[in-house]
Amino acid sequence: MGAICGAVVLAFLLCALLADVLAPYGPNEIMPASRLSPPSTAFPLGTDYLGRDMLSRILHGARLSLTVGLGAAALATLVALVIGLSSGYFGKRIDLLTQRFVDAWMSFPDLILLIAAVSIIGPGLVQVILVLGINSGISGSRIVRGAVLATRQSLYVHAAEAMGAGSLRILVHYVLPNIAAPVILLFTMRTGSAILTEAALSFLGLGIPPPAPSWGGMLGGTSRNFMYAAPWLAIVPGLCLLIVVFGINVVGDSLRDVLDPHHMASRRRRAAARR
Amino acid sequence: MATAADTPLLRVRDLTVEFVGRTSCLRAVDGVSFEVAEGETLAVVGESGSGKTATALALMRLLPAGKAQASASEVTFEGCDLMRLPESRMRELRGNRISMIFQDPMSAWNPALTIGKQVAEPIQCHELLSWPSALSRAEELLGSVRIPDPRSRSGQYPHQFSGGMRQRAMVAMALACRPRLVIADEPTTALDVTVQAQILNLLKDLTRQSGASLILVTHDLGVVARYADRVAIMYAGRIVESGSAREVYRQPGHPYTRGLLACVPRLDRPATGALTPIPGQPPSLNRLPSGCAFHPRCPHAMERCRRERPVLEHKGGQHWGACFVDFHR
Numbered sequence A: 001m002g003a004i005c006g007a008v009v010l011a012f013l014l015c016a017l018l019a020d021v022l023a024p025y026g027p028n029e030i031m032p033a034s035r036l037s038p039p040s041t042a043f044p045l046g047t048d049y050l051g052r053d054m055l056s057r058i059l060h061g062a063r064l065s066l067t068v069g070l071g072a073a074a075l076a077t078l079v080a081l082v083i084g085l086s087s088g089y090f091g092k093r094i095d096l097l098t099q100r101f102v103d104a105w106m107s108f109p110d111l112i113l114l115i116a117a118v119s120i121i122g123p124g125l126v127q128v129i130l131v132l133g134i135n136s137g138i139s140g141s142r143i144v145r146g147a148v149l150a151t152r153q154s155l156y157v158h159a160a161e162a163m164g165a166g167s168l169r170i171l172v173h174y175v176l177p178n179i180a181a182p183v184i185l186l187f188t189m190r191t192g193s194a195i196l197t198e199a200a201l202s203f204l205g206l207g208i209p210p211p212a213p214s215w216g217g218m219l220g221g222t223s224r225n226f227m228y229a230a231p232w233l234a235i236v237p238g239l240c241l242l243i244v245v246f247g248i249n250v251v252g253d254s255l256r257d258v259l260d261p262h263h264m265a266s267r268r269r270r271a272a273a274r275r
Numbered sequence B: 001m002a003t004a005a006d007t008p009l010l011r012v013r014d015l016t017v018e019f020v021g022r023t024s025c026l027r028a029v030d031g032v033s034f035e036v037a038e039g040e041t042l043a044v045v046g047e048s049g050s051g052k053t054a055t056a057l058a059l060m061r062l063l064p065a066g067k068a069q070a071s072a073s074e075v076t077f078e079g080c081d082l083m084r085l086p087e088s089r090m091r092e093l094r095g096n097r098i099s100m101i102f103q104d105p106m107s108a109w110n111p112a113l114t115i116g117k118q119v120a121e122p123i124q125c126h127e128l129l130s131w132p133s134a135l136s137r138a139e140e141l142l143g144s145v146r147i148p149d150p151r152s153r154s155g156q157y158p159h160q161f162s163g164g165m166r167q168r169a170m171v172a173m174a175l176a177c178r179p180r181l182v183i184a185d186e187p188t189t190a191l192d193v194t195v196q197a198q199i200l201n202l203l204k205d206l207t208r209q210s211g212a213s214l215i216l217v218t219h220d221l222g223v224v225a226r227y228a229d230r231v232a233i234m235y236a237g238r239i240v241e242s243g244s245a246r247e248v249y250r251q252p253g254h255p256y257t258r259g260l261l262a263c264v265p266r267l268d269r270p271a272t273g274a275l276t277p278i279p280g281q282p283p284s285l286n287r288l289p290s291g292c293a294f295h296p297r298c299p300h301a302m303e304r305c306r307r308e309r310p311v312l313e314h315k316g317g318q319h320w321g322a323c324f325v326d327f328h329r
Helices: A002-017 A054-090 A092-106 A110-121 A125-152 A155-162 A167-178 A180-203 A215-219 A221-226 A232-259 A261-274 B052-060 B087-093 B115-127 B131-144 B163-174 B193-210 B221-227 B245-250 B255-262 B303-307
Strands: B010-020 B025-036 B041-045 B068-071 B074-077 B098-101 B181-185 B213-218 B230-235 B238-244
Touching: A002 A054, A002 A232, A054 A092, A054 A125, A054 A167, A054 A180, A054 A215, A054 A232, A092 A125, A110 A125, A110 A180, A125 A167, A125 A180, A155 A167, A155 B098, A167 A180, A167 B115, A180 A215, A180 A232, A215 A221, A215 A232, A221 A232, B010 B052, B025 B052, B025 B238, B041 B052, B041 B221, B052 B068, B052 B098, B052 B181, B052 B213, B098 B163, B115 B131, B115 B163, B131 B163, B163 B193, B181 B193, B193 B213, B193 B221, B213 B221, B221 B245, B230 B245, B230 B255, B238 B245, B238 B255
Parallel strands: B041 B213, B041 B230, B098 B181, B181 B213
Antiparallel strands: B010 B025, B010 B068, B010 B074, B230 B238
16 A cells, blocks of 8 residues: 555656656646547546646646645744754743643634635745645644653663753754654655645635646636536546545555554554454 | 872762652752762662662752752862852763763663764764764774774664673763763663673773772672772661771671671672571651661661661771661671
């Protein structure tokens, strides 16, 4: 399962990188003569209400989704690391203050917070990455903090203190490498959720503004009016989102199995019990 | 306690460590005083919970912040008052002038860094050497603790080392910056008996070569006999007897020390049959007996022991003891 989904994610990466080569038409190339044509040899996934080739738009959309996904996940990981490390390592008042802030932040429903933020700073690729990254970084800081708390108690951190290491050295050389596994997981999981949330925002017209070929934007906007007449307008981008996000999440799950020795051991035990 | 040297390397007066809970306050170390001379090995002996480790951690100022408090009228190391030193100066001392070896070599290593890098860290940290030169120093050090093929071994991770090798590498790390004082907190408890002797010999040789003093925290009197110059016996957070290793071994004064020696088989005396254990359990710190903390288990307990607490008194030579019973009976 992990391998299949890995292949799906790899295919998605290739599509995103090679969109210029693979796409038969430009993403915004309008061909009024063939508006709303169903899938055919000329247009493998059909065309939309302006006569734009769906395949080309999907391929370029993959690039957009990838940018948002990786950009937001990277920013989220950075934010989560900064908050989680300082909160978990220094503890006491810093921990109390930051954690109450995180509590307050997490008590708002994500989408409402995002809509509010985007309506303040306006739609656009960079804005969406910023908002998504910071939002999921703040909630992700909990995961980092938990891992830091566990590592902080370990004897090798005490040994490093006894050796005269300063806070920065302990954080970089002792804590960070030992929380790498949950941080890598955080990154993968946040990539999938960022792609999905970007689609939701674009569907609502608050994400990346048209005519950019965002998958969410292709589902929403004017094309909603043609969905009964031309179902491929909804099915194609919807299916792409489903497959890619599912693929990334399964890859994340398999990564956890590989990275987490406890989980691995319990799986092996379960497998042995079954036998 | 008198020592031969004029100014001792470390002088501790009335060290007290308290663990503060929400409702209670446990006194793990209660007014402990001792000195360590240059190049001397002091063994601190006691059962679990007698305050040995708390004493060691208090000297390094590494007690868990907020949970434990240490106070003392004097802790002087090389002329600095360790209790009043700012944290930044303390950090310069740790690993550099004073270093520590932990009990469990299995979990005292960072699993994500190679052994060589970890041994090199205090060197790079305190002597401000570049990484490559610190790493090559680390290789030399690993060779000096008799780790075979130190060059390739230094690139390996802790899990690729055996327990004894990890503890030897720990000794290398502790001695990396040529400290004046090494505190070894039960350095051999987690190891095989055959490996224990190796580690202790190594520690003794290397500290002797560099002229460093050693505080050996242990519960093993066999270790003391062989490696220590002086011994301090702790019971329930206090020193009950101290003296040169010879004095404490040949003429143990305190009934507790006698009890401890009676439960260890001796090779230097004819076998006398069964070993005699000390009856009872060490007291819980939140319910210490009145008077002398040892009286409920003491075969010589008198009425006075129940009422008064004996103080550490000079008993001749370097020998000090805290007991009402005549020491040199």
